[in-house]
Amino acid sequence: MIKTNANNxxxxxxxxxxxxxxxxxxxxxxxxxxxxxxxxxxSTHSAFSSLANTLNADPAxxxxxxxxxxxxxxxxxxxxxxxxxxxAKRATAPLQQPETVETQLLHTTHLSEEQQQFAQRIRAGxxxxxxxxxxxxxxxxxxxxxxxxxxxALQQAGTLNKNGRGYFLASQGGLPNG
Numbered sequence: 665m666i667k668t669n670a671n672n673x674x675x676x677x678x679x680x681x682x683x684x685x686x687x688x689x690x691x692x693x694x695x696x697x698x699x700x701x702x703x704x705x706x707s708t709h710s711a712f713s714s715l716a717n718t719l720n721a722d723p724a725x726x727x728x729x730x731x732x733x734x735x736x737x738x739x740x741x742x743x744x745x746x747x748x749x750x751x752a753k754r755a756t757a758p759l760q761q762p763e764t765v766e767t768q769l770l771h772t773t774h775l776s777e778e779q780q781q782f783a784q785r786i787r788a789g790x791x792x793x794x795x796x797x798x799x800x801x802x803x804x805x806x807x808x809x810x811x812x813x814x815x816x817a818l819q820q821a822g823t824l825n826k827n828g829r830g831y832f833l834a835s836q837g838g839l840p841n842g
Contacts (some may be wrong), residue, residue: 676828692735699731775817782806783814787823787833794832795824 667678712730716723775783786795801811815831818824824831 674827695735696732699728699735775813779810779814779817782811783818783823786814786818789833794830796830 712727713723715730716726719726785791791800795815797808797811797815800806801808815824819826819831822834825834
């Protein structure tokens, strides 16, 4: 997942995921160390001993595997619970109505005619789902002072959304993938 995020241009998300991963691995290591120091009570020892005898295995290894399996099941249950909470939050969040073309045009009325035509081309997806300001400036030989107000107006109108430093068209699927 980290590699996918990094390859798709979501560098910050990849960095955040990598940071969480090392924290989770450290926590897992600490829990495994704690499990190895747990004293065996007669009831747990006898349960694992009888299972180990049945399997012809070392009771300490069977106990270790049993606790590890319990930890994995707990992790999966917590992940499922977090996913359910996230879905519930999304389901209860009010949906925003997209602006009509007329309201979107109101945000661009202060632009020159050339900038308004340029805004229409961006809206139409002529520069792709993720228009890159620098590439457009270079390709069309425009000035930053001409292009930036168009991007700002389209963002204010809800046509473009910003993700980090990049932009993406809101009308073509909403949030970026990843």
